[in-house]
Amino acid sequence: MDFSLTDIELAHPLWLLLLPLPLLIHYFLPGYKTKQKAIKVPYLSQLIKGLDLKTQDDTSLLKPSRWQKVLLCIAWCFMVFALTKPTILGEPQIREKIGRDVMVVVDLSGSMAEKDFKALDGKSISRLDAVKKVLAEFSQHRKGDRLGLILFGDAAFVQTPFTSDHQVWLSLLNETQVGMAGQSTHLGDAIGLTIKRFELHADKDNAPREKVAIVLTDGNDTNSVVPPLEAAKIAKAKGVRIHMIAVGDPLTVGEQALDMDIIDKVASLSGGKAFTALNRDELVDVYNAINKLEPQRYQSTTYRPKQSIHHYVIISLLVIYLLMFGRQFILSWRNKAY
Structure with a gap:
């Protein structure tokens, strides 16, 4: 059976309006900062001035790696796509x-x-x-x-x-x-x-x-x-x-x-x-x-039977999350092992 994008129909296409939501949150809401441990030095100001060092706040912003960004974008797209309830149109029936x-x-x-x-x-x-x-x-x-x-x-x-x-x-x-x-x-x-x-x-x-x-x-x-x-x-x-x-x-x-x-x-x-x-x-x-x-x-009358595929999209989304957190767990386990 030949298949094309025209054979896919979205039951709730308005959910696609949520696609740019992460970008809006990134630009209009501040990121979450975490505090890190620091050593207090009484003569820190003289030391910085003498050595001409650059200072930074005692908080840091966690940033995902490039591959994490890509997987997060794909996961978000899959989740929104699943909300639209995509269906595949079958062969025309009489x-x-x-x-x-x-x-x-x-x-x-x-x-x-x-x-x-x-x-x-x-x-x-x-x-x-x-x-x-x-x-x-x-x-x-x-x-x-x-x-x-x-x-x-x-x-x-x-x-x-x-x-x-x-x-x-x-x-x-x-x-x-x-x-x-x-x-x-x-x-x-x-x-x-x-x-x-x-x-x-x-x-x-x-x-x-x-x-x-x-x-x-x-x-x-x-x-x-x-x-x-x-x-x-x-x-x-x-x-x-x-x-x-x-x-x-x-x-x-x-x-x-x-x-x-x-x-x-x-x-x-x-x-x-x-x-x-x-x-x-x-x-x-x-x-x-x-x-x-x-x-x-x-x-x-001619009609085309519909088969929903949103559950396949959700399964794909779960696989992406497993890859993301599974890799992070393996790296953490190796660091503890060595």
């Missing part, structure tokens, strides 16, 4: 903030095998295949969102838990087949399972995120344990917004009839929107509209 959890709920009842949708090349494809193709495009616009997948028919089950790996999510979506969850349409149970998955996911992650469910169906509810409208009220209370997409012709009658009244009320009660899609182009428009209603809230 922190990603995810804005939404989006649960896609897909109807796999038998009517989803109807080939009344057109592909881009004009060939007739099933409703489920059209949904897969459109959802592949939809996932590309949900950068940063965590996607989940619930499938329902006679019962509802989780195909993909919430994940930020959209490729895995899309692969599991492409593995789905009509009828693998049964032939009927338990819409209310699917919404109930969706709410439960949001609650379980919230227990693992306390970060606040918006909860969005996109429910795609082509039939009316058939004997769900929890009626769709009751499930929608619970979703509203739990903060789950549901967008409903009705696939197929709303004028269809019989078992495959779309109950648009229920679909509209479920979306309205939960704070979402209801859409209809009679063909692939309309389905694309629906998901584009949802993208506008639920714009991605993806934030990527």
